[in-house]
Amino acid sequence: MSDRWIxxxxxxxxxxxxxxxxxxxxxxxxxxxxxIFENPTWGTVLMLDxxxxxxxxxxxxxxxxxxxxxxxxxxxxxxxxxxxxGDGGVLRExxxxxxxxxxxxxxxxxxxxxxxxxxxxxxPQDAFNDPRTEVVIADGLKYVAETKEQFDxxxxxxxxxxxxxxxxxxxxxxxxxxKALTKGGILVTQNGLxxxxxxHLAGTTRIFASLFKRVAPYICHQPCYFGxxxxxxxxxxxxxxxxxxxxxxxxxARKGVTGAMKYYTPAVHVGAFALPADIARVAEEAIEAGRxxxxxxxxxxxxxxxxxxxxxxxxxxxARSPAKKPAASSKPPxxxxxxxxxxxxxxxSES
Amino acid sequence: MSDRWIxxxxxxxxxxxxxxxxxxxxxxxxxxxxxIFENPTWGTVLMLDxxxxxxxxxxxxxxxxxxxxxxxxxxxxxxxxxxxxGDGGVLRExxxxxxxxxxxxxxxxxxxxxxxxxxxxxxPQDAFNDPRTEVVIADGLKYVAETKEQFDxxxxxxxxxxxxxxxxxxxxxxxxxxKALTKGGILVTQNGLxxxxxxHLAGTTRIFASLFKRVAPYICHQPCYFGxxxxxxxxxxxxxxxxxxxxxxxxxARKGVTGAMKYYTPAVHVGAFALPADIARVAEEAIEAGRxxxxxxxxxxxxxxxxxxxxxxxxxxxARSPAKKPAASSKPPxxxxxxxxxxxxxxxSES
Numbered sequence: 001m002s003d004r005w006i007x008x009x010x011x012x013x014x015x016x017x018x019x020x021x022x023x024x025x026x027x028x029x030x031x032x033x034x035x036i037f038e039n040p041t042w043g044t045v046l047m048l049d050x051x052x053x054x055x056x057x058x059x060x061x062x063x064x065x066x067x068x069x070x071x072x073x074x075x076x077x078x079x080x081x082x083x084x085x086g087d088g089g090v091l092r093e094x095x096x097x098x099x100x101x102x103x104x105x106x107x108x109x110x111x112x113x114x115x116x117x118x119x120x121x122x123x124p125q126d127a128f129n130d131p132r133t134e135v136v137i138a139d140g141l142k143y144v145a146e147t148k149e150q151f152d153x154x155x156x157x158x159x160x161x162x163x164x165x166x167x168x169x170x171x172x173x174x175x176x177x178x179k180a181l182t183k184g185g186i187l188v189t190q191n192g193l194x195x196x197x198x199x200h201l202a203g204t205t206r207i208f209a210s211l212f213k214r215v216a217p218y219i220c221h222q223p224c225y226f227g228x229x230x231x232x233x234x235x236x237x238x239x240x241x242x243x244x245x246x247x248x249x250x251x252x253a254r255k256g257v258t259g260a261m262k263y264y265t266p267a268v269h270v271g272a273f274a275l276p277a278d279i280a281r282v283a284e285e286a287i288e289a290g291r292x293x294x295x296x297x298x299x300x301x302x303x304x305x306x307x308x309x310x311x312x313x314x315x316x317x318x319a320r321s322p323a324k325k326p327a328a329s330s331k332p333p334x335x336x337x338x339x340x341x342x343x344x345x346x347x348x349s350e351s
Numbered sequence: 352m353s354d355r356w357i358x359x360x361x362x363x364x365x366x367x368x369x370x371x372x373x374x375x376x377x378x379x380x381x382x383x384x385x386x387i388f389e390n391p392t393w394g395t396v397l398m399l400d401x402x403x404x405x406x407x408x409x410x411x412x413x414x415x416x417x418x419x420x421x422x423x424x425x426x427x428x429x430x431x432x433x434x435x436x437g438d439g440g441v442l443r444e445x446x447x448x449x450x451x452x453x454x455x456x457x458x459x460x461x462x463x464x465x466x467x468x469x470x471x472x473x474x475p476q477d478a479f480n481d482p483r484t485e486v487v488i489a490d491g492l493k494y495v496a497e498t499k500e501q502f503d504x505x506x507x508x509x510x511x512x513x514x515x516x517x518x519x520x521x522x523x524x525x526x527x528x529x530k531a532l533t534k535g536g537i538l539v540t541q542n543g544l545x546x547x548x549x550x551h552l553a554g555t556t557r558i559f560a561s562l563f564k565r566v567a568p569y570i571c572h573q574p575c576y577f578g579x580x581x582x583x584x585x586x587x588x589x590x591x592x593x594x595x596x597x598x599x600x601x602x603x604a605r606k607g608v609t610g611a612m613k614y615y616t617p618a619v620h621v622g623a624f625a626l627p628a629d630i631a632r633v634a635e636e637a638i639e640a641g642r643x644x645x646x647x648x649x650x651x652x653x654x655x656x657x658x659x660x661x662x663x664x665x666x667x668x669x670a671r672s673p674a675k676k677p678a679a680s681s682k683p684p685x686x687x688x689x690x691x692x693x694x695x696x697x698x699x700s701e702s
Contacts, residue, residue: 005366014390015356016577017366041364041547058546058579061627120517195409195574196392221572221580221627223546226367228409263627271622276412276572276614 006035008226009050016226018045018052022095024119036119041097042224055224056120058158059089062190064121064264065220065232065272067093070153070186072249072269073241076256077152078102081180083140083168085157086112088124094155095130096259103133106140141167145177152182156189161200161298171207171295174235178211184238191217194231194279200288201279202233203298208235209290214242217283218272220263229279246270357386359577360401366578369396369403375470387470393575395471404615407471407576410440413541413614414474416571416583416623421504421537422451423600423620424592427607429453430501432531434491434519436508437463439475445506446481447610454484455502457491492518495527503533507540512551512649522558522646525586529562535589542568545582545630552582553629553637554649559586560641565593568634569623571614582630597621 007016020037025045027034034048043056054062067090071077076099086107098316105169107113121177127133136143139160154177159165167173169189177187187208192200194217201217208215212235222230236242249266275283283332356368371388375395378385385399394407405413418441422428427450433441438456445454458464464486467475478484487494491509505528510516518524520540528538538559543551545568552568559566563586573581587593600617626634 011392013370013390015368017368019364041362041363061546153390193413193574195572219572221546221570223544223579226577229572260628262629265628265631267625268627271625274616274618274622276619277611277616278613280616 004037006045006047006051007050008039008047011227014226015116016052018042018047020045023195025115027121035074036115036226042108045224046120046291048114052224052226054087054089054120054123056122056136058223059087059123060222060262061222062230063089063093064261065218066155066157066188066190067091067096068231068261068264069218069269069272070155070188070234070241071097071184072252072264072266073244074152075252079149079151079153079182080104081106081144081149081151081154083144083154083156083158083177084108085155086110087114087116087125090125090157091133092123092125093261094109095127096257096261098256098258100132103130104136104149105133106136106143108137108139110137141173141176144173147180150180150182153186153188154181156187160192161203169204170297171210174204174207175211178235184236184241186238186241187212188231191231191233193225193227193229194219194282195228195276198279198282201233203280203296204233205283206290207295207297208233209287210293210295211235213237214239215283215287215290216242216273217275217279219275219279220272229276231279243273244269282313307309355388357388357396357398358401359398362397362578365577365683367403369393369398371396376466376490387466396575397466398470403575403577405438405440405471405474407473408542409574410471410474411582411613412571412573413581414440414444414621415612416569417441417506417508417539418447419612419615419622420569420583420623421506421539421585423603423615423617424537424595425503425535429500430500430504431455432457432495432500432502432505433509434495434505434509434528435459436506437461438467438471439478441463441506441508442478442484443474443476444530444612446478446483446662447608447612449607449609451483455479455487455500456484457487457489458496459488459490461488467624495524495531498531501531501533504537504539505532507538509540511543511552520555521648522561523623524701525555525558526562529586535587537589537592538563538586540584542582542584544576544578544580545570545633546579546627548632549633551649551671552584553633554647556637557641558636558646558648559584560638561644561646562586564588565590566634566638566641567593567624568626568630570630571623571627580627580630594624595620 004020006020008016018039021040022038023035025036032049036046039045045055046053078099079102080094080100082105084107085091091103091105094100128135156168158168161169181187189204191204194201205215205217206264217232218232218234220238221228246266249269253266355371357371359367367392373389376387383400387397390396395407396406397404429450430453431445432449433456434439435458435488436442436456442456445451479486507519509519512520527546532538540555542555545552554567556568565587567585569583570580596615600620
């Protein structure tokens with residue numbers, strides 16, 4: 001067999017190669033390298049600029065934990081806003097909740113959705129055809145800043161804090177999210193590989209603590225993001241939704257959900273907030289700092305390009321209004337380039 | 352920089368390369384490739400035959416979870432047997448329990464201990480000098496079969512079920528362990544990457560269920576074992592030690608432990624038993640099968656050699672009495688070679 005090995009180049013100190021038994025789609029330009037391929041263990045894999053974005057063998061972990069932890073914590077949530085998440089995985093899980101009447105998905109790039117429907121339709125399944133779904137092709141940052149609507153839950157299924165996506169990890173954006181939440185609503189986002197690179201978790205936790213009464217990072221086991229636990233983060237002003245009794249969660253799972261789950265259980269929900277001692281300390285210190293006014297976020301300094309770029313004149317990339325919404329950070333540059341896992345769902349660059 | 356990249360070759364469908372900023376020790380023969388090197392993110396790394404065995408940045412996860420979950424579940428445990436674990440990491444954690452009067456470590460290869468003391472002394476620390484410690488250089492299989500002693504807890508810190516170590520994953524061995532446990536004692540072992548390759552977890556769970564009244568796999572986030580959650584397994588005849596209230600665990604941690612922990616907390620202890628839905632189903636089915644008499648274990652069929660072997664005449668390897676204690680399995684051959692993570696602590700082959 002002449003299988004190709006496709007390498008992750010995101011991390012400075014380790015690289016993962018995945019065997020491509022069949023390449024389904026590849027776009028290789030000066031600015032971008034997108035490849036979708038099959039791997040006997042991992043299923044269909046999307047790798048973008050040298051970073052594994054998703055695999056069909058384990059996408060359920062992240063998507064279930066992003067959707068069900070906040071939605072099970074709420075009593076009959078009606079409305080959800082998903083920012084990003086154009087592959088439809090989070091949306092698919094949101095729609096399993098019978099109480100949901102409206103699910104808005106704001107994706108900046110329609111091609112992300114089209115790519116999912118073409119190459120891994122098992123991820124969105126019928127989510128985009130659900131009558132409760134509204135898809136908005138728009139800049140999520142702008143949408144959240146301008147919307148007059150409020151949602152019971154906002155799920156930010158964004159890329160890593162790098163390049164154009166960095167703005168979706170800033171205080172300005174999260175403050176706009178807060179305004180777009182109903183009373184007691186929940187905001188959830190992702191925070192990368194917490195054990196190796198806790199700075200991302202710390203940054204978001206500081207911002208959340210400066211905006212919300214309650215902040216609680218939680219974790220999941222996402223195999224394709226090589227390097228240990230994958231962190232999510234949870235913010236709310238409601239005390240009652242943070243530590244929901246497992247029995248109440250079980251009742252909600254039994255009575256309010258249509259469709260099976262492969263990862264989430266009420267016990268997993270409770271256990272996901274049990275951070276290892278060292279990560280718990282990072283989170284506690286970040287919460288204290290955020291309460292005391294230190295609201296520095298976290299932005300990647302650099303990522304390693306998947307393809308060595310030829311020395312040509314740079315072509316301007318359209319960022320998400322960087323002048324208006326800078327990826328503000330007074331934090332010293334991250335010491336470790338490629339320090340957290342990118343969770344880009346974009347199957348296309350933004351230029 | 353002319354850093355070397357050292358590749359893991361254990362898994363058929365993916366490979367992880369770690370950057371070696373400095374090689375500390377390397378033994379490369381026809382039969383074995385052992386390399387100890389430094390990596391800026393991972394610290395000191397031991398790779399044996401193309402499989403990362405441990406890194407100093409995250410060894411605490413596995414060692415704490417192997418030791419503290421059973422020992423905190425017991426009320427003032429006095430005696431522990433560690434089978435394997437010559438790096439001293441599990442022993443170091445065991446000795447943090449003030450009630451422990453006797454800790455026996457049975458390691459087949461003294462060089463594993465010497466290597467740890469030389470290249471990563473931060474792992475054993477002073478464990479081998481502790482007056483409660485007894486080190487026995489012997490075959491763990493034979494030791495357990497022949498000992499007249501009983502221990503409150505037996506921790507099997509062994510390699511993957513492959514080659515000579517396969518016998519440490521068989522019913523015969525675990526039955527001998529049971530005989531060497533005090534009433535209500537606990538047996539713990541490792542079960543590899545449960546999400547990608549649940550067969551190992553299922554095999555041990557079947558055997559445990561055929562021998563013990565209670566079986567409960569549990570999980571941890573071990574970054575250097577790339578590929579998602581790392582499973583451990585827990586067997587006992589005592590009901591009271593399986594689901595210990597978090598408050599009791601907290602009291603024991605407060606009053607009965609000397610020394611800090613980086614990963615373990617009482618909440619982590621409870622949360623570690625919250626298996627994702629799909630893995631919980633694997634465990635439940637395996638428990639049912641084991642109770643019904645299906646006690647098939649799991650043995651790797653093959654691993655990929657780290658170095659392509661020259662076509663010379665094979666040299667016999669000394670196995671752990673294979674004729675007497677076969678790695679018995681009526682299970683069909685594993686479908687996926689290299690299916691679970693090897694957790695070999697051996698810094699030397701057994702020949």
